[in-house]
Amino acid sequence: MQKIKYLIIMENTVLERNYNEIISYIGKYKNNVSQTNAKKVIGSFKEEWVNTIEYSGEDYGNALIIYSVGVFELETLSTVEVELLSEKIKFFDENESVKYKLGIKTALFINLAQCWYRLGDKYKKNIIDSCKKYIYYLIGCSYNTSYSPSAYKFRTCNKYLFQSLINESIGLTSPGYFNDPFDSPIRELLNNDEEFSQYIRQAYNDCLKVSCFSSNIKLPREDEKTHQIIHKEEKLKGALPEYLNELMWAHYADSHKGVCIKYHFPNSFTKFVHNSDGITCFFYDVIYSDSDISQYSNKDSINMKDAFFLKGKQWEYENELRLLYFDVKGREGYKVIKAENCIEAVYFGLRCSEEDKTTIMNILKDKKLITIDLRDKQTESPIKFYQMEVDKEHFGQVKAKEIITDAM
Template sequence: MKYPEITHLYKYRAFNIHSLSILINRKVWFANPNSFNDPFDCKIPYSHKLTPNEAVEYARRIGLTEDIIATILDTSGNIQDEFIQKWIEALNKSEEELKNIGVFTLSETNNNILLWAHYADAHRGFCIEFIRSRSNQLGDYNRTLRVQYKRDYPIINPTKKDVFELKYFTKSLDWAYEREWRLVNDQGNVEEPLSDIEMSSIIYGLEMPDSHKEIIKKVTRDIKEIKYRQAVIAENSFRLHIIDL
């Protein structure tokens, strides 16, 4: 398992009927990236530039026969116009299809003040702790990846193997404080069952009303070995501590 030191991932939520659905129905919402608060998120375009060598290497990688590959270049070694046109059409089609994906976002930290403020209703919400292991989707690095934060805008070469990571797991360095991970689904704007992903604890926000804590306890009492924890202000520090209850 890649990054074995990350054994838990966290989801910050406001207290509402939609967030309670995770706890009651054991389902999570895969949002379409169009709903995200970052206008660049998942929208970095493919580069249409293609060298002759890249065209041939890519054709071999996707399994085209040598007879077909031989037609890609003209007698001068340049890419045929017909292939370039088909290449651009294929990229545009791929871009359209991938607009439908769904993303379940998580963080590797549970005590970030800004995350509590932005995604958990100004500390009035809660945070769900999920177990990450070799035996579940969160530990499968083909499905759940760590977001990479970049200072420079990436160029996505669709002939390379890192296309998926660059397009859906790359954000501006401005967002690095989120320490985000993502589980990606083929379809967005859908609710999917957690299946093999276990919740290990619920963390109450600093300002969460006691009545909401009681509701959360009531709807999660059947979850095996679930723990309840509380965010508190650290003494003499701009930090939050998470304590067991």
């Protein structure tokens, strides 16, 4: 028994000594790495420090960031150094004790991408793969608590709509496919001619997908002064209900020939999956600004809020709520994800054809909206249907009249 105690004491002493060395290393080289001392920075990093991850993961991670900068700053960089760095980062990334050190991982993977970039275009896949992990953790840092929002989506009646209703799915698209070239600053940032930006652009286009909804109510947020959670705060005071927004009908529902679908998403719909799948999915309210979005084409970095959730003031009427989906293994183009039992109601436009209405109602007649309350009690409700009509009492406005079906 005495020997076991001795071994435990020895182990703790080694851990403490390694930890002290790490702290000293960080203090010496933080913001102080250059080509002139790069070899010394790399040489001072000890392999045995890896054993302290569970004991001091964040500090080890910060030391590893400094090491990665040292590798990048080497006057002559070889594949051997970058592969070794890649192995160290991979080991750190997969260690359970530092699972949520997302800020550190963000820095590590962008540094690794820059190191691969220094080796040339023949390492294009390594560069892009590292950029994908960088973006994944960057988005993860902005991940919000799961919400259960109600949101509206205006759609044109076509085979893609019908298929999405049959499969109970939602389509998402890469930012590069947005209709409006000034829809988000991320497009301006990625238009940067600097070569490394092209790799980041490819990573975004491969992995990031967005779907846009309309919601008059902000997602719950914490008040900066009181730290109380604010619920059901209006985006625009006195705004008409989403399904009465005439501009949305005109721009996104084929001038009333289409439909407006009301969704109610469960908390489980959004997620941050920290495993080999590398998937994150979450909602965020769009922020409208008078700022000149084109300014971002001259920048080499951008924060998450500005990148994907900043939009010109002229679009404020949309009250947009965005769903971001990022898959590290994704490919460029469109992505379809399941959204089962999330449709609450369908509003048919003034000019929606009888054929399209019948098709949609037949597709959805046996489907249900399922909601789960705070006590995990599950409730099933039939999907409701409404016909938009001209509101004769209010000039220039429409109203919704519920369609009573046999199923009800």
